[in-house]
Every structure is written in structure tokens, then in C-alpha cells.
Amino acid sequence: MGGAALEQRVERAAEAALAKQRYVSAVDVLVGLGWLAPTHLDEWRQGRVPYLERVVQASLPKLSTAMRVFRRWAGRRGLVPSETGYVARTRDRRPLRFSVSGASEIERAYRTHWVSPELSVAKRERLAERQGRPPDLVVISPLKDWTCTTCSGTGDLLIMQDVGPVCLRCAALDHLVFLPSGDAGLTRRAHRTSELSAVVVRFSRSRKRYERQGLLVESAALAQAEQSRPGTDERAVGVHAPARGDPRATPGRPS
Ligand SMILES: [Zn+2]
Numbered sequence: 001m002g003g004a005a006l007e008q009r010v011e012r013a014a015e016a017a018l019a020k021q022r023y024v025s026a027v028d029v030l031v032g033l034g035w036l037a038p039t040h041l042d043e044w045r046q047g048r049v050p051y052l053e054r055v056v057q058a059s060l061p062k063l064s065t066a067m068r069v070f071r072r073w074a075g076r077r078g079l080v081p082s083e084t085g086y087v088a089r090t091r092d093r094r095p096l097r098f099s100v101s102g103a104s105e106i107e108r109a110y111r112t113h114w115v116s117p118e119l120s121v122a123k124r125e126r127l128a129e130r131q132g133r134p135p136d137l138v139v140i141s142p143l144k145d146w147t148c149t150t151c152s153g154t155g156d157l158l159i160m161q162d163v164g165p166v167c168l169r170c171a172a173l174d175h176l177v178f179l180p181s182g183d184a185g186l187t188r189r190a191h192r193t194s195e196l197s198a199v200v201v202r203f204s205r206s207r208k209r210y211e212r213q214g215l216l217v218e219s220a221a222l223a224q225a226e227q228s229r230p231g232t233d234e235r236a237v238g239v240h241a242p243a244r245g246d247p248r249a250t251p252g253r254p255s
Contacts, residue, residue: 006062009033010069018079023115023127025084026098029070030056035063039203042210044096046138047088047160051097052110060100067109079114080124084131086111089138089199090160091171137198139173140165141213143205157200157216173198176216186225187215194221 013032017024030036040055049055056063074081086096098110113131115124139157142165147154149164158165159173168174178200179190191197194217201210217225 003065006065007069010066011073014070014073018077018114018116022119023082023113024074024079025113026067026070026110027052029066033058033066035066039209042201045086045089045135046140047090047094047096047162051099051102053098053100071109074114077114078117080117082113082115082124082128082131083108083111084113084128085134087134088160089135090162091137091166091173092161093134093137094162137173137196139168139198139200139216140210141200141202143203159198173216175218177219177222178214179217179222180214181212182214185230189225189228190217190222191215193224194218197221 010029010033013029014024016032017028021028027036027041031038031041035056035058036052037055037057040049041052043049044052044055053060053063058066086098087093088096097107099106115127119127137159139159141157145154146158146165148158148167148170149161150166150170153167153169155167155169157168159168159171160166161171168176173196176194176196176198179187181187196218198216200213200216202213203209204211
């Protein structure tokens with residue numbers, strides 16, 4: 001691919017992300033270029049990939065050219081840089097690493113989001129606050145048999161740590177109860193009340209992506225959320241669906 005063609009593709013990807021969300025990140029550009037599969041992005045965020053460049057489908061020289069084009073474009077467009085924290089959705093919430101080298105300049109360039117100057121200062125601050133918030137922990141409902149790296153046991157759910165997959169008991173998450181997706185109001189209330197929570201996902205082979213199964217929350221938070229059912233919370237009216245099955249059951253193993 002010629003340099004001019006690459007430049008055009010980078011700018012197109014960046015413009016598309018900016019139009020959609022009013023800011024654009026290096027990660028958005030990589031996804032837009034088709035160099036980073038959403039599944040690989042999910043796995044990196046889950047702490048299952050040591051650094052992002054490992055799963056980017058482009059050579060390092062091409063990648064650094066693209067990043068240079070992106071920064072130049074952002075400067076030309078008058079976008080406002082905003083450094084954003086990226087932490088893993090793991091129990092230790094460690095900072096995510098982007099580059100092979102881990103060099104601080106490169107890491108910072110990846111972390112910088114470019115925000116539309118058309119957003120008011122207040123909106124930009126809200127956006128930065130929202131993006132800087134640590135993401136929900138993610139717990140995986142595995143498709144295959146697996147072994148806990150810490151206790152050599154297994155279980156219906158696992159969470160990735162830097163040592164590898166760990167069971168919920170070893171991760172000190174086994175006091176949480178499972179609330180399956182389907183009742184948006186109940187989920188929102190339980191999520192708000194629970195100090196510790198984790199999103200449960202499972203990989204769909206047919207759709208080739210991780211799909212949300214439900215939420216792990218503290219049992220007290222779930223009880224409280226169940227007590228404040230709609231009627232008392234009018235925002236939940238209309239989204240309330242009948243509870244399916246026992247919300248405390250863990251998701252079944254796939255057959
Ligand atoms: Zn264990």
C-alpha cells in the first residue's frame with residue numbers, strides 16, 4: 001500500500017470515529033483500519049494479551065506511520081488532547097500496556113484521546129471523567145475446561161489475572177451472586193448499589209464476540225434492588241421484564 005493510500009485510510013477511520021463519538025483514540029483508528037479485531041481488543045481489555053501491539057495486524061513501521069498520520073491529522077483538525085487512563089478489567093486493575101517497547105512516549109500517544117473542540121469545556125470534562133473511570137471487572141464464562149492458576153481447581157467462571165486464569169474463590173469474588181441479563185431496571189439498581197461488581201461474558205462462536213450474560217453483584221445489593229421494584233423507580237417502567245429463573249444460579253456450562 002502506498003503512503004498516500006494509508007494516509008487516506010487513517011484519516012477516514014479517524015473522521016468516522018470522531019463523527020460518531022465526538023472524540024477519537026488511537027484504538028478507534030486501529031479498529032477502523034481493520035488492523036485490530038474487536039475480539040482482540042476485548043481480550044486485551046480483559047488482561048489476556050500482554051500488550052496491544054501483539055494483536056495488531058500490521059507491521060511496526062506501518063503502525064508507527066499510521067500513528068504519526070493520526071496525530072498530524074488531529075492537530076490539523078484542532079482537536080484537544082486528553083490523556084486517558086486504560087486499566088485492565090481485572091481484579092488488580094493494572095494499567096494496560098500498548099506497545100512492544102513500553103516506552104513512555106509511545107504509551108502516552110496511545111492513551112491520548114482527541115476531543116472535538118465543539119464540545120463545551122463542561123462536556124469535555126464530563127467525557128474525560130467518564131473515560132477515566134475504571135471499567136467494570138469482567139468475569140468469563142469459559143467454553144472449555146480450565147484450571148485455576150492459583151489453586152489448580154476449576155469453576156463455572158474465571159477472571160484473568162497476570163498469572164493466568166483464576167477461580168472466583170482465589171480472586172475473592174465468590175461472595176458475589178449472579179444476576180442474569182434481561183431485567184434492565186433491576187440490573188441498573190443492583191449495579192448502582194453494589195460496591196463490587198463484575199460483568200459476566202461468554203464468547204459466542206457464531207457471532208465471534210464476547211456477549212454479556214449478566215452481572216455479579218453483592219447479595220445485599222441484589223436484595224435491595226429487588227425490594228425497590230418499579231413503581232418506586234419510575235425510570236424502570238417499561239423496561240421491566242419478568243425475572244427468568246433463579247437469579248442466584250450461576251450460568252450453566254455450555255454443552
Ligand atoms: Zn482457585
